[in-house]
Each structure stands twice: as C-alpha cells, then as structure tokens.
Amino acid sequence: MTISLALMLSLAIPMAGAVLIAFNGKRQNIRESITLVTAVLLFIDVLWILQPFLAGHEMALTLGQVMPGLNIALRIEPLGMMFALIASGLWIVNSIYSIGYMRANNEQNQTRFYVCFAIAIFSAIGIAFAANMFTLFIFYEVLTISTYPLVTHKGNDEARRSGRIYLGLLIGTSIGLQMTAIIWTWLATGTLDFTKGGIINGHVSASVMPILLGLYMFGIGKAALMPFHRWLPAAMVAPTPVSALLHAVAVVKAGVFTVMKVAVYIFGIDTLSKTGASQWLIWVAAFTLVTASVIALTKNNLKARLAYSTISQLAYVTLGAAMATSMGVIGGSMHIAMHAMGKITLFFCAGAIYTAVHKTEISDMDGLGRIMPFTYGAFLIGALSIIGLPPMGGSWSKWYLMMGAADTDQYILIGILMLSSLLNVAYLLPIIGRGFFISNKEFEAQGTGLGSIREAPLFCVIPPMLTAAGCLALFFYADKLYRLLEPMVRP
Amino acid sequence: MISAHLPILQIVVPLLAAPISVFFRRAAIVWYLTLIVSIITLAISITLLAQTLDQGVISYALGNWAAPFGIEYRIDAVNAFVLVIISAIGTIVLPYARVSVANEIEPHNQSLFYTCYLLCFTGLLGMVITGDAFNIFVFLEISSLSTYVLVALGAKQDRRALTASYNYLVMGTIGATFFVIGVGLLYMMTGTLNMADLAQKIPAIGSNRTVVVAFAFIVTGLGLKLAMFPLHLWLPNAYAYAPSAVTVFLAATATKAAAYLLLRFLFTVFGADFPILGPTLTYLLMPLAIIAMFAASTVAIFQVDIKRMLAYSSLGQLGYMVLGISFASVAGLTATIIHLFNHALMKGALFMALGAIVLRLGTASIDSMRGLGRQMPWTMAAFVVGGLSLIGVPLTVGFISKWYLIVAALEAGYWPIAVAIVASSLLAVIYIWRVVEAAYFEEAPEGSNVEEAPLSMLIPTWTLIGANVYFGIDASLTTSVAGQAARILLKVGS
Numbered sequence: 009m010t011i012s013l014a015l016m017l018s019l020a021i022p023m024a025g026a027v028l029i030a031f032n033g034k035r036q037n038i039r040e041s042i043t044l045v046t047a048v049l050l051f052i053d054v055l056w057i058l059q060p061f062l063a064g065h066e067m068a069l070t071l072g073q074v075m076p077g078l079n080i081a082l083r084i085e086p087l088g089m090m091f092a093l094i095a096s097g098l099w100i101v102n103s104i105y106s107i108g109y110m111r112a113n114n115e116q117n118q119t120r121f122y123v124c125f126a127i128a129i130f131s132a133i134g135i136a137f138a139a140n141m142f143t144l145f146i147f148y149e150v151l152t153i154s155t156y157p158l159v160t161h162k163g164n165d166e167a168r169r170s171g172r173i174y175l176g177l178l179i180g181t182s183i184g185l186q187m188t189a190i191i192w193t194w195l196a197t198g199t200l201d202f203t204k205g206g207i208i209n210g211h212v213s214a215s216v217m218p219i220l221l222g223l224y225m226f227g228i229g230k231a232a233l234m235p236f237h238r239w240l241p242a243a244m245v246a247p248t249p250v251s252a253l254l255h256a257v258a259v260v261k262a263g264v265f266t267v268m269k270v271a272v273y274i275f276g277i278d279t280l281s282k283t284g285a286s287q288w289l290i291w292v293a294a295f296t297l298v299t300a301s302v303i304a305l306t307k308n309n310l311k312a313r314l315a316y317s318t319i320s321q322l323a324y325v326t327l328g329a330a331m332a333t334s335m336g337v338i339g340g341s342m343h344i345a346m347h348a349m350g351k352i353t354l355f356f357c358a359g360a361i362y363t364a365v366h367k368t369e370i371s372d373m374d375g376l377g378r379i380m381p382f383t384y385g386a387f388l389i390g391a392l393s394i395i396g397l398p399p400m401g402g403s404w405s406k407w408y409l410m411m412g413a414a415d416t417d418q419y420i421l422i423g424i425l426m427l428s429s430l431l432n433v434a435y436l437l438p439i440i441g442r443g444f445f446i447s448n449k450e451f452e453a454q455g456t457g458l459g460s461i462r463e464a465p466l467f468c469v470i471p472p473m474l475t476a477a478g479c480l481a482l483f484f485y486a487d488k489l490y491r492l493l494e495p496m497v498r499p
Numbered sequence: 500m501i502s503a504h505l506p507i508l509q510i511v512v513p514l515l516a517a518p519i520s521v522f523f524r525r526a527a528i529v530w531y532l533t534l535i536v537s538i539i540t541l542a543i544s545i546t547l548l549a550q551t552l553d554q555g556v557i558s559y560a561l562g563n564w565a566a567p568f569g570i571e572y573r574i575d576a577v578n579a580f581v582l583v584i585i586s587a588i589g590t591i592v593l594p595y596a597r598v599s600v601a602n603e604i605e606p607h608n609q610s611l612f613y614t615c616y617l618l619c620f621t622g623l624l625g626m627v628i629t630g631d632a633f634n635i636f637v638f639l640e641i642s643s644l645s646t647y648v649l650v651a652l653g654a655k656q657d658r659r660a661l662t663a664s665y666n667y668l669v670m671g672t673i674g675a676t677f678f679v680i681g682v683g684l685l686y687m688m689t690g691t692l693n694m695a696d697l698a699q700k701i702p703a704i705g706s707n708r709t710v711v712v713a714f715a716f717i718v719t720g721l722g723l724k725l726a727m728f729p730l731h732l733w734l735p736n737a738y739a740y741a742p743s744a745v746t747v748f749l750a751a752t753a754t755k756a757a758a759y760l761l762l763r764f765l766f767t768v769f770g771a772d773f774p775i776l777g778p779t780l781t782y783l784l785m786p787l788a789i790i791a792m793f794a795a796s797t798v799a800i801f802q803v804d805i806k807r808m809l810a811y812s813s814l815g816q817l818g819y820m821v822l823g824i825s826f827a828s829v830a831g832l833t834a835t836i837i838h839l840f841n842h843a844l845m846k847g848a849l850f851m852a853l854g855a856i857v858l859r860l861g862t863a864s865i866d867s868m869r870g871l872g873r874q875m876p877w878t879m880a881a882f883v884v885g886g887l888s889l890i891g892v893p894l895t896v897g898f899i900s901k902w903y904l905i906v907a908a909l910e911a912g913y914w915p916i917a918v919a920i921v922a923s924s925l926l927a928v929i930y931i932w933r934v935v936e937a938a939y940f941e942e943a944p945e946g947s948n949v950e951e952a953p954l955s956m957l958i959p960t961w962t963l964i965g966a967n968v969y970f971g972i973d974a975s976l977t978t979s980v981a982g983q984a985a986r987i988l989l990k991v992g993s
Contacts, residue, residue, distance in 0.1 A: 073973070074974055075902065075903075076978060080972075146893040149892055163940055168936055179890070183890075183901075187905070192909060195909050
C-alpha cells in the first residue's frame, strides 16, 4: 500500500508542482518557493522508495492500460533507482541555481520555464521507473516535447533554428526508428516488459538482431550517438540551468539510461555477447567517443565545448552497454551518475561566469580565475572528475569500463579509453590554466587581492560548490553505488 | 417499444427536422432546433452501438417489408461505430458553429445553412445505416447535394467558394453516377439490391465480367467520394473555401462515411474471396495509398493557407486509412477503423482551432498567424496539441492509429511500408511546426489587436482536444470496438 503510494507520488509531486507553478505565475517568490519545495519533496519521496527497495521488496504499480496488452506501469530496478536519485537530487541544487541565474539575467517567461522544467523532471522519473519499454517510450516523448520550450527559451532566430534541429532529430529518430524497433519487439515476443536476461532470446534470429539493436540505438536520439548528435550542441542556446540539468543530467542521461535498459533488459547481455550482435556498436561508440573529444578541442565557446564533451562521455555509457560484460554494464551505469555530477558542475560554472562577467568564449576568459576563485575551484574539481582522476568519482566508472574492455579481450579499446582521457585533459584543463595563469588587464584594473573577487550571486556560486563536493563524495561512496547496481548483472 | 424503432428514428428525426426548420426564418431558433435534433441523434446512435455490441446484428425492415424486397436497415458493430462518429461530431460542431456561422455567412442564408446541415447530416447517417445498395445512392445524393450548398455558402468570405463548390458538384456527380452504374450492373446479375443478399449471390455467380465491371465502377465511384488519390482534386478547394464550421464537419465525417462504404462493399458485399479483390488491394489501393501519404503531405508543407494545408494533410491521412484496408487483415482493418475515429477527433479539433482564428483574423494564411501564440493562447495551444496528435506523439490518438497501422504492416511482412508510414508521419512534423514557429517565434504585426476566441468556440475545440488525449491514454474502448468491427467485416470469429 505505502509502496504504491510512494510510486504514485513520485509522478504526482512534480506534476502537481507544475500545475501550482502555472497558477502562481505572477507571484515570483511563491512560484520559486513551490519549485524548491516540490524538488525537496520529490527527493524525499525517492529516498522513501529507496529504503524498501534496498531491503529487497518487489515494487511495482500498474497505472493503466493504453491498448490491450500494453500497460503504463512502474517497477523499480537498480538502474532506474539510481537515475531517479540523480535526477531528483540534482533538481534541488539546480532549482537554487535557476533562481539565481534567471533573476540575475532578467530572463523572460520565467513561469513557462519553471513549469516545463517540472514536467521534464516528471518525465525523467517516469523513464527511470518504467516497467516496460512502452511506458518508457511514452515518457521519453513527453520529455522531448516538454524541453522544446526550454531550448527555444530565448525566442530569437537562433533559438528557432536550434529548436528545429532539436525537435527534428529527437522526434525523427524516436518515431522513425525507436518506435519501429519497439513494435518489432512486441510482435516478435508478445511482451515489452523489462525482464532480467532479456526477452529477445529465441524470438529474433541472430542474423537480424544487429538490425534491431541498431534501430534501438540510433532511435534513442537522446544518447547522441553519432551521426545523430547534432541536437545536443544546438540545445546549448538554452539558458544555462537548462543546459545544466537537462543536457548534462535528465535528457541525455535518459538517453543512455534507455540504451542501458534496452541492452540489459530487452536483449540481455548474455544474448548480446553470445550472438555478437553488439560488436558493431562498440566501434560506433568508440568512434563517437574520440571524434566528439577532438571536435571539443576546436570549440572556443565554452558551452559548445562542454556539449561535445558530453557527446563523448555519453558514448562511454553506450560503449559499456555494447561490451555486453558485467563490468562494462556496471561501469557504463556508474558513469551515468559520475558524469552527471561532474558535468552539471561544469555547466553551473559556465553559467556563473556568464552571469558575473557575460563572457561565453574561452579566449575571453584569461585571468578570470583570479577574480572568480570559487567558481574556478569547482570547475577544476568537476573537470578532474570528467577526466577520471582520483579522488573524484569519475575515476571509478572509467576503471570499471577498462576492466570491461579487458574482459572482452579487446585491448585496442583500452587504448581508445586512454586516448580519450588524454583528450579530456587537453580540452578541459587549458580553460583553468588560462583562468589562473594568464593575466588580463581588463579584470586587473578593478583591483588585486581579495578585494578584486567578483563572483556571481550566491545562488549561482553555491550550487557548483555543492556538486563539486558531490564529485569528491562519489569517489568515497562508490561501493554503495556498486552494491546498488550489482543485482542488475548478477546471474 | 421505441427501442425497436431506433434504427429508423436515427434517420427520420433529422430528416423531418430539415423541412420544419424552413418555417422558422430566425437563425437562432433553427440553431436550437438543430442542436436538439443532433443531441437526440447522438443518443440514438450511442444506444444502437451498445445494442450491437451486446446482441450482434440489428436488422430493421422499413414499413415491415421483409428483406430482400423491402429496404432493410442493418446495423452491426462496424456501422454503429461510424454512426457514433458522425453524430458525435455533428453535435459538437453545433455550439461552435453559432458564432462562426453568424460571422461567415450572409444573414439571410443563416437559417438555410442549418437546414442544409440537417440534410447533410441525414444523408451521411443514412448512407451508413442502410443495408440496401440503392438506398445508399439516395442518401449519398442527399448528403452530396446539401454539401454543395454548404460549401458554396462560403462565398461571403471568398467568392472562390462558388467554383470550389461547382467543381465538387461535377466530380461528386460523376462519383455518384459511377456508383449507381455499378449497383445497376449488380442488380442485373443478381436481381437484388439488399447488401446481405448480394453478398450471398455474388460468390455463386463466380468470375463474371459484368460483376467485375460493377466492382470497378463501385470502387471508382466510392474512391471519388473518399477523395482517394488521384481522385482527390475536389477536396482541397472545397475544404479551404467552405465556411469553417462546414470544413470541421466535412473533414471529420464525410470522408469517413465514404471510407466505411468502401470497407463494406469490398469485404461484405464482394467478400474476401472475390477473385480480383486481392490484386486490386495489393496492386492498386496499396501503391495509391502510399503515394497519397507522401505526395499530399509534401504538398501540405508548401501551402500558405493553413486551411488548405490541413486539407492536403487530410488527403494524406486518408492514405493511411486506405493503406489499412489494402492489407485485408484483421490488424489492417482494425487500424483503418481506429483511424476513422481518431482522425475525426484530430482534424475536427484542428479545423475548429483554425475556424476560431478565421473568426478573429478573417483569414487563415500563415503570415497572418504571426505572434498569435500570445494573442490567442488557448486557441493556439489547442492547435499545437491537435498537431501533436496528427504527428502521432504518444498520449494522443494519433499515436494509437500509427501503432496499429505499423503493427498491421509488420504483421503482413511489409516492413518497407512500415518505414514509409513513419517517414511520412515525420512530414507532418514539418508542416505543423511551420505554424507553431510562426505563432510563437515571430512578432505580431504592428498595432494588431486580436482577442482570444469566444468560449462557445473554445469549449467545443477543447472538448475534442480532451478526447484526443483521453482516447490516446485509454484506447481500450476504441480498439476493442474496431477489432470487433474488423472481425465482422472479414467474417472471422472472435
């Protein structure tokens, strides 16, 4: 009883939040208090779900039937639990940040912004807890539609163009490829339930399995596998809090989360490794991983560089799924959490810089670290976590991925992973180097020493410091995450 | 007592109301009369659907003349469902029509508008309910003639309504003539006009050239009424220049009735065993349907007038229905019948939103819709949701239709067609999003002062939008009725 209630609330809370925000559009303080309260309540609810889940209770809830045999249903499993924790936890931090950012930059249409944000979180939770591919697909599409107004928030020509790419690629791939794959699966197996060990085995012949896998992998456009990655850089036209939560956490992580779900619960890693159906995917992911990093090197706009970095990091997760080994799956899944924490830090910092000094190009940021030491400190920690250096969380996921690569005996993959880490160093650390070591007359004119500190408003500075602390904490508590995820691959 | 006569009341009530309404020259009174009549009609059709789902086929002999000599009204799950679609849309259009008609039609013609509306309503219902082939022709003509008048009433807004109506008159008459020639040939060979009787006698004749010719005439004639590609030329102009309320009504019902007749003749009268049925479906209807899906949607992308754009979109959607028919499987027919209902909901809602825009702006060109997202937020929001449904986004009826259609295509082993279905539905993204971008991303012209549409238009529009979402989330009712109807048509047991 209480379990159904908790599950129901995980969807009801953000939805109720969206409605209440819409009705309080004129009263700024009330509207933003509602956002914060909703975020906190949702996180508490997810923690409430976590307790019985860890105790081993089976948690499931059917919400309704859409077509005969096709239900909207929720069921908690390890990966979804982790995704829900990340999404709801970071929403709190992000709400604080949004308030600071949106007010400081006098953005328009803030009510629409907060409403769409709440709906986006609602769909992210729906994706996380979906019991079958059909439910997941529905929430996946709701997420696409609800984030469109966020991406095009500025309403100018650039926003409109980016919106076209965003919607075109995400709707195009999901309706064109993913839906076809889902219907194919349904016709072949008669079920879409996420089942341990997969449902495909014995229903789809090994010769066409790579095609079905391809329909899924490219159909999940949110995972930004090349060549369907263009929407992610385009989406960077959105206000930074959107880029931070949605394009470092909710949207892109919904993509790779779906990739992982499909690999583990639709195909089953044993089936994948036995038939070799995912071999080609390893190379597509590896290609994306390296190419996106190289492109990131060439970008001078900070958010664009971070976007390409995200594409590359998402490919790590897809790679983990494609390896079809326990270590690959654990590593890839962990990377969802580690990268989320690291990348949101970096985006928060980018937004803080924009709010404080209105700079977007990296070449204009020389010497900025000296006047924004807290922001740059957080940036450094986030960057180290992305690169995968201890003592940051990111080191663990890369560690497990390396072990996964070793398990498949594909040593060239280990080489690629190492190369990619080097590329991460090359495109992230110079930003910090420029910030601290190159002096800049424009900023020095305003004084030296402590008096020269010119940080963004507190609401924009505290969140990145919190998430930076999170990157550190994930290093020390990685075993808890490992134990949460391990049942996924336990035979 | 009365429940035994419901089949005839379904027709007689609106039919008698039409001449009575001529006595009242005040549009307001006629409007009330029409509204009451349509509500009664809706109640009857819902009762009939419940009865058929419960007891199976209802047969009603007109004037107690037993079939096959007398006219028989024969209702099963298939046409009961179509009756509900027609009468529901016919009812919900009326509260909406009041303001729209007052604005778009000459005052002295307004009461006659409702008279013609009632006649058209009667004709459509009659075509669907009757079990007599010649009786279909009679009702077809009643609905067509009144439709020509309804379209021509758009002349106050735009004189081109007259040529559109004339064009439709010529094409529609050819279609009806082809149909009646086909029926005549069948009568020559079998000596009966009762459809159930025809269905029994045609297989006995076997492969006879006259029957094959009759088949060709009937399919072509119905194809014209259905606006099946390439017989669609009358439709875009008729929809574009008709008064808004008429466009809503026609788009949601007229082609649906024709699609029903096609289903009925192909599968009940001629039957799945008819020798040239299979080739006709596979080599004629299927390619034409696929061409329609792409060609019409592509043309829609380039339209400046949004009413015309939606008209072309309808042609594409009719392609989906014909495609479902061409699979000749339970899954395919289920998809078609679901789409009959779902398309009525989405196109009805979209044309209603557009009618509200025409009321405020006097035009439906995309240029005039700039900045409308702020000026008419509720109307434009309805347009967006209706558009999403047309695209086939989950949680809308469009998704259900597309799902069943793809299932049918894959089940029949036509995977390239499944690809074609999704590819063509992406064209809808393009033409819908042009409107969204104009309304939300561009500034309204200087000094424009547009108000939100009146509630009498918004409430029907949002009722249909609500139905779009409701039947998109819980499709168990529509899918089970459609599935049952498909099994009846193909004569397979449940």
